[in-house]
Amino acid sequence: MNRWQKEARFTLVVMGLALALSLTAVGVLRFVFDFKWHSTTAGFAFIGLLGLSRVDPSMFRIKSKKPPLDKRDLLIKRNAMIAAYGGFWPIFVLMAMAPFFVYGPDGKVPMIYLCGMVFAGMFVVITLYSIAILNEYGWRDKGERS
Amino acid sequence: MNRYQKIAWFNLIIIMATIIITTTAIAIEFHMRGYSTIGLWFIGILALLKFTPFMFKKSESRSGVVCDERDSFIRKRALSFAYTTFWIVFVLSSYLLFMIIGPKNSVPTMTLPLMAFGGALFMKIVCSVAILVQYGQGGKENE
Numbered sequence: 001m002n003r004w005q006k007e008a009r010f011t012l013v014v015m016g017l018a019l020a021l022s023l024t025a026v027g028v029l030r031f032v033f034d035f036k037w038h039s040t041t042a043g044f045a046f047i048g049l050l051g052l053s054r055v056d057p058s059m060f061r062i063k064s065k066k067p068p069l070d071k072r073d074l075l076i077k078r079n080a081m082i083a084a085y086g087g088f089w090p091i092f093v094l095m096a097m098a099p100f101f102v103y104g105p106d107g108k109v110p111m112i113y114l115c116g117m118v119f120a121g122m123f124v125v126i127t128l129y130s131i132a133i134l135n136e137y138g139w140r141d142k143g144e145r146s
Numbered sequence: 147m148n149r150y151q152k153i154a155w156f157n158l159i160i161i162m163a164t165i166i167i168t169t170t171a172i173a174i175e176f177h178m179r180g181y182s183t184i185g186l187w188f189i190g191i192l193a194l195l196k197f198t199p200f201m202f203k204k205s206e207s208r209s210g211v212v213c214d215e216r217d218s219f220i221r222k223r224a225l226s227f228a229y230t231t232f233w234i235v236f237v238l239s240s241y242l243l244f245m246i247i248g249p250k251n252s253v254p255t256m257t258l259p260l261m262a263f264g265g266a267l268f269m270k271i272v273c274s275v276a277i278l279v280q281y282g283q284g285g286k287e288n289e
Contacts, residue, residue, distance in 0.1 A: 013242075030278055047198065061178065075219075075222075077224065078226050079222070080221050081226045081230070082222060082225050082229065083205075085226075085230075085232075085233070092262065092265075093262050094264040095258075096258035096259055096261055097258070097259055097262070099255045099258055100255045100256065102259065103255050104255065105255060105256060106191035106254075106255075107254070107255045108250055108252035108253055108255065109246065109253055109254075109256060109257070109258060110250075110251075111243070111244055111247055111250070111251055111252060112249065112252065112271050113248055114243060114244065114253070114258075115239050115240065115244060116177045117240070117258075118236070118237055118240050121233075121236070125233070
């Protein structure tokens with residue numbers, strides 16, 4: 001399994017963990033401790049775990065420089081990026097149009113919704129990117145090293 | 147000049163023409179009536195962008211090469227550059243809006259569809275420019 005596969009797999013695990021912990025925390029705060037919905041958003045603090053996905057070089061024992069990318073790696077990364085953003089775009093348009101239809105043309109959208117769009121977009125892009133990388137290289141270890 | 151360069155030039159010309167014509171129409175209408183309602187309809191010119199597959203048809207002859215590896219690489223690079231640039235601009239503009247307006251305030255619902263529309267136009271422009279820059283602006287022999 002090469003470095004990019006490891007990174008992608010690690011990112012997916014961290015993403016899943018962050019999302020699962022956040023939703024669990026929101027559920028616990030709401031239904032066990034009877035917090036108001038507004039207060040339960042504190043549970044989303046676990047999304048901060050996503051920061052872990054950026055500490056990969058030390059975790060994968062990469063000594064100094066990144067391994068060189070060959071043509072195939074470049075193509076795979078580029079395809080993954082296009083797939084990720086291609087998946088993000090329809091979701092972005094849906095999220096942008098939804099308030100218009102829900103609240104009407106004269107309605108107002110809270111700023112927190114815009115922040116939510118950015119975070120949801122980031123989540124979608126990183127997840128799709130990792131899935132696309134793993135899909136192109138293969139999900140399993142084939143004995144490659146880098 | 148190959149097919150992708152022609153499409154890129156066409157996209158850029160249509161978008162620029164729409165911006166200029168719409169702005170001029172709104173300015174004239176505003177000057178004459180004090181408000182503008184008709185000027186925005188000129189945005190409809192952008193519908194021409196959807197006609198590129200019909201206007202720049204792929205070569206049907208067996209010997210005519212439509213695109214090779216290099217072409218698809220250039221297109222993919224342009225597309226990924228456009229998406230990345232859009233993402234940076236989107237995050238920065240959202241952050242700026244958040245800082246300027248404040249976390250407890252709200253924006254009109256029209257802002258978000260306009261962001262999506264502006265984002266699509268922005269990506270089209272960046273992608274077209276990236277294609278032209280990678281191929282070189284001018285036409286070359288045998289293309």
